Amino acid sequence: MTSLATKSLPNQFVSFPILSFSFIIIGLAAVFPFTSTTFASYATTKEVPEAAVLLKWKASLDNQSQSLLLDLFNNSLYGTILSHIVSLWRLTYLRLSANHFSGSIPSQIGQLINLRTLGMARNQIAGSIPQEIESLSSLNVLSLHENLLSGHIPSTIGNLTKLEMLALSPNPLYGSIPMEIGNLVYLRRLVIRETQLTGSIPPTLSNLTRMTLLSIGQNKLTGHLPENLCFSGVLEWLVVDNNKLTGNIPKSIKTCSSLSRIRLDGNQLFGNISEEFGMYPNLVYIDLSRNNFYGELSQQWGKCHKLTSLRMSINNIYGEIPPGLVEATRLSRIDLSSNHLVGEIPVEFGTFVSLFEHNLYDNQLSGHIPQELGHLTNLEILNLATSQQII
Secondary structure, X not given: XXXXXXXXXXXXXXXXXXHHHHHHHHHHHHHOOOOOOOHHHHHOOOOOOHHHHHHHHHHHHHOOOOOEEEEOOOOOOEEEOOHHHHHOOOEEEEEOOOOEEEOEOOHHHHHOOOOOEEEOOOOOOEEOOOHHHHHOOOOOEEEOOOOEEOEOXXXXXXHOOOOXXXXXXXXXXXXXOOHHHHHOOOOOEEXXXXXXXXXXXXXXXXXXXXXXXXXXXXXXXXXXXXXXXXXXXXXXXXXXXXXXXXXXXXXXXXXXXXXXXXXXXXXEEEEEHHHHOOOOOOOOEEEOOOOEEEEXXXXXXXXXXOOOEEEOOOOEEEEEOOHHHHHOOOOOEEEOOOOEEEEOOOHHHHHOOOOOEEEOOOOEEEEOOOHHHHHOOOOOEEEOOOOOEEO
């Protein structure tokens, strides 16, 4: 497709709306060699006007029974997404991502009733998500992330009951997360990050028992985490950072052993850190920074043998650093800064051969800096500032 765009056609070919659509049609013809006369063969007849070529080729499509796939990913196409595209009603796969399309999503998109994948990510598409999108009842993937879409997320999105992935971030969307998203019982990935969403996380998300990835960080969400968010035990990514969430950690999260990435940082969550969290054999990354957690660090974090990053800065954690933490041998980043930790730095920390960053500043640690830390050849950041009793 790229060679066709860069070699066969002059740059100005995609700068006018009707010619933009022509480019898409030619792209389809290049990908799908039909058994009957193709658009490409029509286009070589110089004496036939362009409009006639389009009509004649479309008529040939109407006589075809197979479904169509259109993938224009990662080109340099620009212009608006034309409402005429709905004439390709047999489309099952439409990916226009990573181009320079602008304008809005035409309401006629709802007429592409056979679509299973709709990808328009990484463009400059503005306006709102059209209500008519509810008609795409066969849709499995809806990817609109990294655009300029605004307005509310339509509640009719809950009618897309076969949806497995919904990606809408980052866009300047506002309003709340629709309760109707809880109807998407086949949803596996929900990504609505870096928008302007407010309100609480709807409890209906607990209906999404197949969900493996939830990423709704960097919004303005309030309230508590839903109680049964990981009731089914398949959630792998829980990313709700930088909101205004409060309350304790739900019990379903404590017992969710499938979790590999947890980001709760930048909220107002609280609770005893040794009681709120459980045992996570698959955990690779956890960030609980900038909350109101208190209590002592548990030895159990050392049993997370896949853990590479442990971040719990700016909380109210007290007590000593547990030596058993060294059992998490893959740790490369530890940040326990700005807490109330006391005692000495465990000499066992000298066995963290992968340790790259070690932040313990703004605590009440005492004693000597273990000589064993000198064995950490990968260590680039060691910050013990304001721990005035360390020598």
